[in-house]
């Protein structure tokens with residue numbers, strides 16, 4: 242039967258739902274049966290203890306089969322709510338009839354015949370939904386390229402099992418549905434975008450050839466969403482060789498990790514392990530050092546006007562720091578070791594022989610050569626003098642060799658690096674026994690170069706979000722420990738350190754095999770909000786999505802007291818209206834956010850302060866620092882204290898840009914004092 246009209250589609254949907262319900266019932270029955278079997282097997286083992294070991298395997302299998310049936314039932318439960326979101330009618334060349342292909346979050350096959358009723362959005366045939374309009378189309382199947390024609394392309398909004406609407410579209414960019422999706426209130430956490438993935442986004446999700454993929458995308462261009470869909474895609478395509486445990490995400494903080502935690506389960510995949518640069522470097526330094534966190538570095542740059550600190554951060558964030566460290570490693574390789582003669586009892590080992598052994602160990606990292614050399618010198622004594630070195634002699638050899646390396650210690654060598662470069666003031670402890678943030682990475686990189694490292698072979702794909710916040714030395718460290726595929730994503734205009742930001746050229750030097758792609762269309766904010774953001778940091782590449790809303794509202798208070806009353810009122814209005822789900826008051830620093838929370842005495846109970854120590858993202862109203870708000874989004878944003886004095890330097894402007902681009906629909910800017918000049922006269 243041809244399914245064309247809405248009535249026919251509704252009938253088709255009901256048929257699919259009845260199949261899903263039947264499968265869910267079968268799944269539940271199987272799970273119940275397995276539960277009963279399990280009880281029986283356990284009772285048998287109780288009565289026949291001697292057979293316990295034999296039956297163990299069978300018990301594990303029964304339990305596993307029951308759990309799998311339950312998991313499948315849960316997945317079907319989700320599918321019942323929204324079985325599919327798209328359809329293409331495709332006729333391959335040579336075929337007589339077109340076939341309707343319904344596309345959903347996962348595959349559903351007819352229980353009896355095995356015929357697919359719904360195709361997974363990641364399947365080869367589904368790719369045409371994202372890549373083609375009606376007319377000629379093709380896709381890469383396992384058997385090769387399949388060409389043909391799409392005669393119909395349809396989109397559905399099915400929510401809670403009901404077909405809300407359907408539209409036929411000819412364009413590959415589904416503007417109408419996309420507009421609707423973007424104009425609704427934000428969900429509590431990040432959601433999947435399978436129904437409206439755009440063509441350029443789709444190309445990135447499906448890229449399987451790049452060893453290192455660098456995605457530079459403007460604010461709100463969908464980078465994080467795409468990265469998560471890319472993980473889901475790779476897990477689907479390589480399901481025999483890749484599991485979620487083989488992937489690692491480096492994310493900026495726990496709040497962000499929680500914010501994105503819903504997307505992969507929505508796509509039917511398990512969440513992947515997550516870590517941070519700080520944890521990685523701590524592991525590399527064997528937890529022997531205490532160091533500042535990135536959060537502290539940024540806070541210091543925003544709160545103190547210590548030029549020397551900023552200079553140190555800028556230097557260590559730049560490519561020159563890495564270049565000089567590499568040069569220093571070469572210099573150490575050539576100059577650190579100073580051979581001398583060694584006397585062991587009545588035997589003398591000439592310096593030339595010691596040097597020969599040093600050269601023979603050149604494949605080992607510099608500081609790993611000592612023990613190997615000592616062993617080689619003991620052998621030398623045996624072959625040359627037929628003298629077998631005892632434990633005491635071996636200790637003499639080891640000590641003598643260590644002295645020839647100047648009894649080097651990584652931390653001392655790292656400190657000496659700054660004298661070697663002629664810039665001793667570039668190193669300073671943050672506090673007694675506390676390293677500055679970037680020194681932890683310089684030190685770890687030097688350690689890797691001089692002592693070697695155990696690489697993370699288990700990780701097959703590494704994903705780094707907010708790539709602009711890491712420096713060349715951090716990437717050089719990553720390149721050494723993760724010899725796997727890497728996806729990097731970020732926006733150089735949202736840097737936490739504009740003075741020393743990473744650029745795409747530096748990334749190309751560190752990862753010569755990288756592919757770089759750019760995303761210029763911004764989906765999150767209305768055109769009015771983006772217009773204001775462009776005044777703060779102009780990005781000529783940014784293309785706003787054609788979506789309008791109320792212009793940003795400025796409130797110029799006569800004094801701070803009036804400003805606070807106004808902020809209080811905005812929050813109260815928001816909580817009373819309940820039209821939108823989320824609002825953020827984004828402050829320059831956490832200190833300001835915490836002080837504001839204290840000052841606004843009459844806040845509704847639901848208002849929460851999110852700090853660097855928070856683990857959960859919460860909806861409702863949050864008070865948050867600009868730094869922590871990175872990657873998040875809110876229906877409404879208030880930026881308080883937006884005076885020229887507060888948002889003057891490059892890093893302050895960067896924070897203001899981040900804060901404003903978090904807003905989807907409404908932005909309020911308040912100030913009790915002159916606004917920054919760049920916020921005056923926003924073009925209409």
Ligand SMILES: Nc1ncnc2c1ncn2[C@@H]1O[C@H](COP(=O)(O)OP(=O)(O)OP(=O)(O)O)[C@@H](O)[C@H]1O
Nearest residue numbers: 434437438439460461462463464465466764765872
């Ligand atoms: N194709 C799409 N369909 C529907 N929504 C989309 C699409 N692409 C992006 N979005 C929406 O745009 C918003 C921004 O997406 P996301 O947070 O992934 O962007 P980003 O580039 O990582 O942003 P930022 O760098 O500013 O944090 C989200 O609400 C996301 O759902």
